[in-house]
Structure formats: C-alpha cells, structure tokens
Amino acid sequence: MAKAKTNTEDYLRMYRQMVRIRTFEDNANQLYLSAKMPGLTHMYSGEEAVAVGICEALTDDDRITSTHRGHGHCVAKGAEFKEMFCELLGKAEGYCRGKGGSMHIADQSHGNLGANAIVGGSMGIATGSALRAKLMGKDDVTVCFFGDGATAQGLMYEVMNMAALWNLPVIYACENNGYSEYTKTEEIAAGSITARAEAFGIEAHTVDGQDVLAVNELTQKLVARARKGEGPFFMELMTYRYHGHHVGDINREYYRSKDEEKDWKDNRDPIIRFRAFLVSEGIATEEEIEAMNAEIEKNATEAVAYAEQAPYPPANEVDMHVYAD
C-alpha cells in the first residue's frame, strides 16, 4: 500500500500507456476493417502489460527492437498517436515518412530501433546495440522484443551465445502469446523456452505478461543488473493476443477456440486487472479513470482524423533515403 502511494505517478502512467495501446489498436483495426488503411496489420491488443511493463523500466537512452506486432512497443517507448496514425496510413508526417508502415513503425528518437517484419530478424540488431554499448563504455541497455515463434529462428541462438560470452547488456523479451502465426506454440517449440537461454548460461525468468507490475518490477531489476555488466537476461512473458495473427485472420477456430479467447479477455485482461488494482488501492477513482480513457479516446479520434487528411509523401521521396549522405 505504501509502495503503491509512492509510485502513484508511475502507476497512472503505466495504466495510461496500456489504454493508449489498446485505443490505438482499436482505431487501427477500424481503419483496416473499413478499408481505409493500406496493407494489413498485426494487433498488439491483449499484450499491453508486456510492452508497458518493460518500457517503463527503460530510459530514452535504452534501446529496444520491435516486431511486426510492434504498435504496442512503439507507444510504450514514447511515440505519439498523430505520427503513428500518419505512418499507418502511409502519410508524409509518419514517423518513417510513410515508407515503413505498420510493420516498421518506430519513433526512433526515443530509442526504438525499428519494428522488424522478419520474424526474429532484429535479434542481431539488439545484440549488436548491446555490443556497441559495451565497447564504447555506455551504460544503456537494449531490450529485444520477439515472439515465441521467433525462438525457432537460428539467429537467436547465435546471438545469445555471443551475448552470454561477452556479458552484453541485452534483455531478450520473449512475448509468448501462445501462437506462432496460425499454430499453437507447443506444436512448434520442443522443450522449454527458458531452457534455451539457460543452455547458454543466461539467467531466464518466466513472468505473467498480463500483470504490468510484475513485468515492470522484474525488468527494473534486470535492467539495473545489465547496466552493471551482469547481462544478458532472458524473460518469457506469458501473454495473449486478442486478435488473429493479423487483422485479416478472422476465421481462426481451427487453431484457437472462442472460449479460450473469452477466458483471457474476461479474466486476465491486463487493463481490467490493473484498473481494479488502482481503484482498490485508492490510486484513482472510477471517474478519474473514465475521464482518462475518454481523453485518450478523443486524442486517438483526433489523430485518426488528422492522419486521414494529412498529405501523402511527394513523388520525389520515392528514391530519397535509399542512401544516407
């Protein structure tokens, strides 16, 4: 209780960030369903506590690498709705000037090294960022987000090996949402996920990814230790994606039952759980929370409207940024 009081601001911020992610995704989903958004997108809804719990333990100097399911990481690492919706719609004011889109969205100025659309593709980048920190004497930490599906990629084992050999300040954050695209994780992963890291002598933890405080507390400890050169670390965050693999993955009962989805949404939703905690601890009233939700919803609506009206990049940008000066 006492601890909750001292952390009021942090807690409200974590709640707010989780709701921002959910709201962003709801709006993104609507944009897709109404055929206003080009391409397709992978929803982060349901996994909010993972991105927020981790990113709230990081500074702007700390880096993350994100995934194709990256909107949540992007919001959690400090991005704004306006530039995000612009990116989603391919507009010039997007974080990547409309050249990245949903699968490469990132606010680079807050240490997000980009969302990677190759499953497991960013593990080298994250580990390399940590190598750079070590070689150049910096104390920043890099968190590598990836899903359970990415544990099947060989690159992970190469870089975990090197990270462990050289004690690199990197935290491998495996968001285990139970499904590797359209397949149950148990059908693609033999043995235990954490044992993979432990085989390299990497300290590995499993944590309830629907409990933002648990995620945050663990991350804070690991980040502090990584800064001191005790890395790397591995976290398996047990979580759930509410949507299909992507927005068009509607008919998914052949791999996942509606009852299971309902159970996670009704009983393990990270936002509902944390909201109840905030109210019961007296950190916020229902009214305050409703007001916060409404304000976020309004921000999102305005950002969507802005993005819909925003201009596309001019034609002369098509071959701009192929090479840096």
Next chain:
Amino acid sequence: MREITLSQAVNEALAEEMRRDPSVFILGEDVAEAGTPFKVLSGLVEEFGTDRVVDTPISEPGFVGMAVGAAMTGARPVVDLMFGDFIYLVMDQLCNQAAKQHYMSGGKLTVPMVLRTNLGATRRSAAQHSQSLQALVAHIPGLKVALPSSAYEAKGLMKTAIRDNNPVVIFEDKLMYQDKAPVPEEEYLIPFGEANVKREGRDITLIATSSMVQVAEKAAEMLASEGIDAEVIDPRTIVPLDEATLLDSVKKTSRAIVIDEGHQSYGVTAEIASRLNEKAFYHLDAPVLRMGAMDVPVPFSPALEDLTVPTPEAVVENARKLCAGEMIHAA
C-alpha cells in the same frame, strides 16, 4: 613511392581509421590473434586490443546482424566475412536489415558498417570458397559495393568505406593479397563512384573490376603489339557506378568489353553492358561484350577451374574480332 602488398594496404587502412575514430571496430571469425586465414589483420589486435578486434564464434548471420545493430547505434563496425561465399549465410542481415533501415525509417536510422570479404577463383578452393558474388549485393538498393583492383585501391576505398554512412561491401580478390603496388605514405581517400582510367586508348574500351583489371591490362599490352589501342577502365565501385567515365570512353572508342569474375549471366558485366547500350547506342560500332566467369559451380580440378575465368588471351581474341568488325554471337 614505396610498394606494399594489398594485404598490408588493407591493414594500414584499418589501423589508420581505428586510430582516427574510436567508434571503428573489427568483428569476425579469427580476426584477432589469428589475423584471419589470409593474415590481413595481423598486428591489429596488439595495437587495439580484443575490445576493438573482436573474435566471434562461427556465426555469420549473428555477427553481421550485430554489426548492423552496432552501426545503427553509433559505432562503425568493420565485419570480416572470411569468404565471399558466406554472403549467402548473411543475406537477411545484409539485404533485409542493413540495406533497408535508412529507407524504412524515412531517413532517421543509418547503418555505417563495412562488410569486408573476398572473391575470386583459381585458388583450388572448389565451389563453396571461390565465388565472386558482388552482383548479388549490387542488386540490393541501399548497399554500396567496392571492388579494389590493387593495394592502392584497397587502402583508399577501405578508408572511404569506413567513413561512409551506408553499409558498404568490399570484395578483395584473395589471389591478390600478396600483390604489391605503389601506395603513398601519406593519407589519401578514393572517393566512391569515380572510375580510374588505367590506360588510355582509341580503339576499344576494356572495363574490368578487381583482379580482372590485371587481365585487361595484359590484354591491352598484347593488343598494342597488334596495333589495337585499348583503353582500360576500373570502375572501382560498382555501386555507385561512374557511368559518365565509362560512357565517355565508349563514345570515343565505339567498342567495349566488360570483364568481371562473377558469373556472366545476370551479372555485373550484364548491367554495365546494358547501360552502355542504353546510353551510348549510337556511338557503338560493335556489340558490347560481357566476359564473366562461366555459369558453372567453380570446379576443383585445376584443369577445369582455369577454364572458368576470363583470361587475357580470351579478351584479346574478342577485342580483335570486335575491332575487325567480325560478327560475334550473331544469330
């Protein structure tokens, strides 16, 4: 001017840049005490320590990916890929990650890294250690590709590559590591996209890359004795490509042969020949010829391997035919 080997030239370039810029470091298999199998990096670990000359496990995708991440966050890694053939192993990291970060981020992220590797057959190394894969990476927008043809180029291009803010792949010919050439003591850089006219001539232009420059120069000498005056040009970088110098030369000579050790089909020679056709068509008095390696996996047996790469004699024969107005490859 003093003469040093290509291997020493690369070593000097790396040492000078590492002294100049503390963010430059070397990453790769057996780069430290071993100094690579070709001993190109010998001595560097003694000066810069294992923090900046980092031996890695045999994990090419892993350490190339890490170089990308280090480059994106402020370092200037030089990755040593022991054989050019291993590029296949690192295609995702090089082509999906390194090459695209700047574009995908709308210009906000940069990847200033160098991938040092090699090319070239006739070392009796068989099909998986003899390939010249520069066309593969030159095809990918976002990568720059340098092909030094001598110790002088190797040093100047390496220093430019390290200072470039883009991923650069440098292919050294592994047969040339012990070849000596005059290299100034004082510092110099060779800008990318500036071809070098190695020899001036009126009758035919021989455009050659890497060790094929030597082949072209020998051919030019032989042609001179027959009264054919060949011009030899080394593009030095194929991305970016100094098109203007090539076009000027071909407009002067009206004939060209493009020579590169990569497989001939869909290769560097095809690309350059095609550009000459498109942009100097009305100046051509003969078809532009491509001369690349045969379209076969590189065989082990010396008797076979030597047949697969362009030779001065073959260049001479083709040049002679073009200058005589004989029809080559006519249907």
Next chain:
Amino acid sequence: MPHDVTMPQLGMAQDAGKIVSWLKAPGDPVSKGDALFEVETDKAVMEVEAPADGFLTGVSYGEGDDVPVGNVIARISDSAEDDPAPAPSQAAPAPPVAADDTIPEGHPVTMPQLGMAQDTGLLVNWLKAPGDRVSADDILFEVETDKSTMEVEAGRDGWLAATLAEAGEEVPVGDPVAIISGDKPDAPVARSVKDTQSKRAETSAPPPSVPEATAGQPTETVAPAAASPNPGGRILASPKARRLAIEQGLDLARLAEAGHPQPFHVADLEVLRNMPRATAAPVATPSEAPRRLTAVCSTDGLSAFAVWAGETRALNPDAVLAGFAGTSFGRAEAVCVSIERFGNRQTYHVPVGRSLSAVSETDDDPALIVRDLRGTSLASLNMGAEATPVLSITDDGAGLAITLECAAAQLDASAAIHLVTEFAGRMEQPLRHLL
C-alpha cells in the same frame, strides 16, 4: 455524433459479407462491443459489434442480404428516433461519384480486391447493360485477376444506371465500375475507364501521390534517326555507322548494292565515301558542269494510261514507264532503264521499238534511272550527276516536273534535250508514244 456500422473487411480476399441474422432491432439501445448482427463470409460466421454506445438506427440491410465491404449497414445514434436514412458510405475509398454531374446518382459497385498483390482487375465482360433492372444477386460483370475469373454481383436491387468501364479494360481496385440506382435512370450512361478518368481529372484534384518518377532509371531521350533509303531490304550496320551515315548524307544502300560485306562498321563508311564520287568524278570534270534540265507537264497523263494499259493489256505500270523512258532515249539499240520508287529499284530491258509488251525485267546495269518522286513532298531537286543519268519525276501542281541530271560526258546537249522533251511529252500525252 452517430457512428456508421459498416460491413467489415474480414478476410484478405473478401469483397462482401452476408448478414445472417440481426441480434438487435432498430431503436434498441446498444453498448459499445454489443453484437449487432452476424455476418457470414467465405468460411465462417462472425458477430459484428457496436462501435459505440447509443441506439441502433438506420438499418438498411436485412437478413440474407449480401453487403459489399465498407457499405454502411446501420448507425449507432444518440437517440432511437434518429433519421432512419443511412449516412452515405464514407468507408469505401470510392471516388466522389456524385461530384461528376454526368454520372447518375446511385451506389457505386467497385472493383473488388481479390488477391494480396493485386492493384487492378481486368473487366472481362458485362452481363448487364446500362438501364437494366438488376437484383442484388444478379451478376453484373466478370473480372479476371492474376489467378482466376470471378463474377461480381450487383450487391443491391435497382437499376444499372451507369457502367464506367468497358470489357477489356483494367480497373484499379476500389474504383467504381458501375452505379446502381434506386430509381429507373432517365439516361443510363456507358463509359470507359479512360472517359471516367478524364472526367474525374476535370472535376477533382489529382490524387496527392501520383509518382512522376517511375521505378526504372530515367532514360535519355534520343531524337529518332531518320530512316535511310533501304532498297535491298535490311542492311546490317552498327549503330554508330548508321548514325554517321545519316549525319554525313551517306547512303549505306550503295555499299550493299556494291556487294560490300555486311555488317557495315564505321571503317566501311570510308569505302562508301569514295565510291560514288570516285566513279562520277572522272566523268564530271570541273570544266564540264553536270547537266540539269527540267520540263513541265501541265497534266499527269501517265496515271490514267497506266491503269488502262494494265486493264486492257496486262501491262505493268513500271514497265510502261521504263518503255517511255527507254524510247525517249532515242538510241538505236535496246537500253536498260531502272525505275526507282520509295527506295525500291527494278531494272527493265527496253528493246528497240515501241512495243510496251516487249519490255521485260532484267538484272543488267541500267543506262538510265527514272526516279519516280510523285507523291513525295519534293518540289524540285538538284542532286548532281550520278554514275548513271537520272530522270526524276516530281509533282508540279496538277501536272508534273521532269528533271534530267547527268554528267556532261554521259549525254551531249542535244541528246539530253531530246530525252527530256520526248519523255515529258509522253508523260503528258501517253498516246503520243503509240503514234
């Protein structure tokens, strides 16, 4: 502010969904997330939820209706008595059809997106005509994509008020292909994509990101080279040799005629440069200027005569022409005359006498060339002497101009005058030849 409830895009290759059942009735209060109705797609049935709290109003589709993706099905309003007319669909990225006043009002049927990597669909054929009465499940047209052909239904009852693409045209995905109106249209419209696009360009601003640069490298534009006369069929020559020949007024055909080995290169131009002048020079010495005589005929009598001769006596018009020229030469022996036209050349043997039917084709060298330039824009010419005397025929108003050019040594003055006047006379009055 009311919220539209639209037919959601559920699958990657889905253009419509069927409403299986309504779970709420018009006027019902609903909360955000409440299931409103069930939709059936290709594989499964799913519930569509209310996007906001409010009242269900403006229900415009019933159970069993197939509704195109993005169409407004109902609204969630602040009160149960909200205007029942559904708001115009803003969901589908259809262009502003109403802005184009020549297209009837109505609901657009757009080109569906059928594959992941598909930008356009090929309209194969129309199964309904403008003005036809259509039902929702009537097939309007067939579309072909990279993989398959599929039928596109009207999607609603009404009249086919406009067709905006023709069979065989590619239509961008999402662009309107047809307009279905609720009332019988007064003036149904049939248009092509091209028409529609140009109309749209007039009525609305261009889309913001039409790239001017394309993916390929910019290509330098090179002025097209003038075609060189090419009598002997295709000449093989290097691009540079061709260019220099054109720039320097050299005719590669002569090299070909001379039997010089092809392909020609720049070095061969030197041979060509020396060839015609070399043979003409000794004849046309500086002291003897070449001859150039021009006669004018007030009418072109030959054309009609040639037709008559061809019909009644099966004579080849060029043989007639060669016969005229050969006879006009006034020589005591047979002569060979070449007829040149549009770069083609045929030589005829003209025996002594006036019998046109005795004129026959030959491969011998001519003593005279008739260059028929009728029908070209040439009015007069001054080519200088060639290896063989040349009679050129050009149009001159209603009549003809006959120009003889030759070296002084080839024909003396009286022979030259004789040739031109005789030939011109025959061209004006062909019957003169027979008299």
